[in-house]
Amino acid sequence: MAAYILRRLVTAALILLGVSFITFVLLYVLPADPVRQIAGRSATPETVESIRRQLGLDQPLVVQYGNYLWNLLQGDLGRSYLQKTEVATLITARLPATLLLMVAAIFCELVIGLTLGVIAALYRGRALDNVLMLSSFVTVSAPQFVVALLLLYVFSVQLGWFPIGGYGTFSHLVLPAVTLGILGSGWYARIMRSSMLDVLRADFIRTARAKGLGRGRIILGHAIPNAILPVIAMIGIDIGMFMSGIVVVESVFGWPGIGQLAWQAIQRVDIPIIMGVTLISALAIVIGNLIADLISPLIDPRIKLH
Amino acid sequence: MSVAAPTSPEPGTQPGPQPDPQQAGPISAAPSVLRRLLSRKLALFGLFIILICVGGAVFARWLAPFDPAEQFFDGLTIEGSPMPPGPVYWFGTDLLGRDLLSRLLYGAQTSLIIGIVANGAALLIGTLVGVTAGYFRGLIGAGLMRFTDLMMAFPALLLAICLAAIFQPSLWIVAMVIACVNWVQTARVVYTQTSSLAERDFIAAEKTLGAGHGRILFRHILPHLMPTLIVWGTLGISTTVLLEATLSFLGVGVQPPTPSWGNIIFENQTWFQAAPWLVFIPGAVILLLALAFNLVGDALRDILDPTQQGRD
Numbered sequence: 136m137a138a139y140i141l142r143r144l145v146t147a148a149l150i151l152l153g154v155s156f157i158t159f160v161l162l163y164v165l166p167a168d169p170v171r172q173i174a175g176r177s178a179t180p181e182t183v184e185s186i187r188r189q190l191g192l193d194q195p196l197v198v199q200y201g202n203y204l205w206n207l208l209q210g211d212l213g214r215s216y217l218q219k220t221e222v223a224t225l226i227t228a229r230l231p232a233t234l235l236l237m238v239a240a241i242f243c244e245l246v247i248g249l250t251l252g253v254i255a256a257l258y259r260g261r262a263l264d265n266v267l268m269l270s271s272f273v274t275v276s277a278p279q280f281v282v283a284l285l286l287l288y289v290f291s292v293q294l295g296w297f298p299i300g301g302y303g304t305f306s307h308l309v310l311p312a313v314t315l316g317i318l319g320s321g322w323y324a325r326i327m328r329s330s331m332l333d334v335l336r337a338d339f340i341r342t343a344r345a346k347g348l349g350r351g352r353i354i355l356g357h358a359i360p361n362a363i364l365p366v367i368a369m370i371g372i373d374i375g376m377f378m379s380g381i382v383v384v385e386s387v388f389g390w391p392g393i394g395q396l397a398w399q400a401i402q403r404v405d406i407p408i409i410m411g412v413t414l415i416s417a418l419a420i421v422i423g424n425l426i427a428d429l430i431s432p433l434i435d436p437r438i439k440l441h
Numbered sequence: 442m443s444v445a446a447p448t449s450p451e452p453g454t455q456p457g458p459q460p461d462p463q464q465a466g467p468i469s470a471a472p473s474v475l476r477r478l479l480s481r482k483l484a485l486f487g488l489f490i491i492l493i494c495v496g497g498a499v500f501a502r503w504l505a506p507f508d509p510a511e512q513f514f515d516g517l518t519i520e521g522s523p524m525p526p527g528p529v530y531w532f533g534t535d536l537l538g539r540d541l542l543s544r545l546l547y548g549a550q551t552s553l554i555i556g557i558v559a560n561g562a563a564l565l566i567g568t569l570v571g572v573t574a575g576y577f578r579g580l581i582g583a584g585l586m587r588f589t590d591l592m593m594a595f596p597a598l599l600l601a602i603c604l605a606a607i608f609q610p611s612l613w614i615v616a617m618v619i620a621c622v623n624w625v626q627t628a629r630v631v632y633t634q635t636s637s638l639a640e641r642d643f644i645a646a647e648k649t650l651g652a653g654h655g656r657i658l659f660r661h662i663l664p665h666l667m668p669t670l671i672v673w674g675t676l677g678i679s680t681t682v683l684l685e686a687t688l689s690f691l692g693v694g695v696q697p698p699t700p701s702w703g704n705i706i707f708e709n710q711t712w713f714q715a716a717p718w719l720v721f722i723p724g725a726v727i728l729l730l731a732l733a734f735n736l737v738g739d740a741l742r743d744i745l746d747p748t749q750q751g752r753d
Binding site for chain 1: 483
């Protein structure tokens with residue numbers, strides 16, 4: 136177990152190294168010149184050159200990457216080109232908002248998804264099951280921004296129940312979290328449904344029924360607790376999917392998390408911030424997958440780590 | 442020439458439509474797959490939507506009631522706001538007084554071109570990587586799979602947005618960006634399948650008989666991969682359509698004036714409180730097309746994948 140975890144951690148570190156290298160190369164071969172962006176249109180060639188030197192952008196790419204890595208190892212993600220602030224500071228300031236949204240979103244996904252999955256499994260093959268499975272397809276096929284704008288339109292513009300966007304109170308959190316919850320719920324519903332169906336076929340359920348337990352007790356006491364276990368491991372993978380899609384939801388709802396930070400940085404070619412957010416997201420994905428893999432054998436002892 | 446190989450009859454010796462036994466896989470099974478596909482209500486619904494979208498895109502020039510780029514003087518109200526859906530402009534007009542229905546029909550071309558090109562390229566890259574790593578293995582294979590693992594850890598949308606923002610986005614650039622992001626899943630699936638196929642006895646038998654890599658790959662491995670590729674190809678179009686819409690919605694996708702379903706929403710989102718149809722009609726169209734490909738892809742998976750049979 137310890138050797139396995141160690142090996143996975145080394146792999147994770149290598150993956151992050153690779154991600155940092157690819158992002159670095161991509162961002163520095165880009166045709167958009169950040170120096171021009173900073174200096175402005177009216178800058179003289181001399182000013183442009185001095186800014187370039189000041190930022191270290193005149194050095195060879197390898198040296199720049201080497202410097203970046205060296206600083207990264209010391210926890211330094213560099214300095215924003217435009218905001219003159221440490222990227223690490225910017226990200227730490229934004230991270231709580233994103234984490235809050237993540238927890239709320241995953242909670243919504245689980246509540247909606249697991250409920251629908253259980254209902255679909257219990258009504259297997261009937262009309263309700265078909266409707267629920269079709270709706271799970273709809274949520275998987277819905278563009279994030281359309282769902283976000285739809286909820287905004289109905290609940291903020293028309294009904295006025297929630298603010299149009301922003302951050303601070305519980306009512307600000309509801310719509311972004313529900314948007315992500317609806318979109319992710321289809322995925323959980325399908326997993327939960329097939330997990331429930333597997334469990335309902337199992338021998339111990341038949342035993343419970345033979346013992347004379349009521350249907351409600353069997354489902355709530357035996358089937359659901361067992362069926363839910365494989366779903367828990369999926370949360371790790373879900374964290375990765377969440378990090379990937381956060382840019383859209385945060386920018387539609389004006390949620391001040393790292394997704395919005397990244398989106399603003401992309402528009403202004405603020406490379407250190409883009410690098411930083413990409414690395415943090417990749418870190419979250421790697422950790423999420425690691426958690427998923429480590430939890431599986433705890434939940435189901437038949438799964439062996441190797 | 443290949444007298445000893447009973448599997449490939451000489452073209453001249455056996456006249457008539459003799460089915461090639463080698464082809465007796467997915468290809469001769471195609472009619473029955475289609476029949477089973479048509480017997481499923483949801484898949485039928487999906488095919489119907491796809492047909493409408495393809496028809497709308499191909500015949501946009503004749504179907505569109507107006508020129509998609511023309512800004513109509515009577516296309517805006519006296520206050521200068523877009524017209525709601527009505528008898529002249531069925532789906533209303535956009536912020537510049539252009540006919541939304543016509544723009545959607547032409548936008549279907551963009552979505553489908555990107556869906557097919559980007560997804561085709563992703564499928565090709567994924568298959569090449571997966572087959573190389575799964576069949577030839579070796580250092581290159583191992584390297585390719587490590588690279589695939591690395592790409593799995595990349596925040597895909599963030600990467601796509603970065604790439605699209607870096608290069609001046611055009612239709613083809615967006616297609617390539619999407620291909621760069623979407624090949625990863627295919628590569629993994631193809632890799633797993635190929636490496637288990639490569640271990641099988643009939644491949645070893647072929648090798649013993651002196652078959653070259655080309656013959657094994659094209660006559661044995663690829664036909665076995667076909668069902669997987671068909672399923673992933675169909676499901677992938679849905680992902681691609683959504684990704685294109687998202688990139689265009691953020692303004693880093695297909696650029697106006699070329700209409701795309703995503704950039705129609707991008708252009709009009711400032712009007713979304715006063716003229717919600719400008720956001721929700723294109724949004725519904727994107728959803729329907731993505732849903733259609735998901736439904737058909739899922740049905741194909743049920744039909745083509747023997748391990749999924751009898752399961753729900």
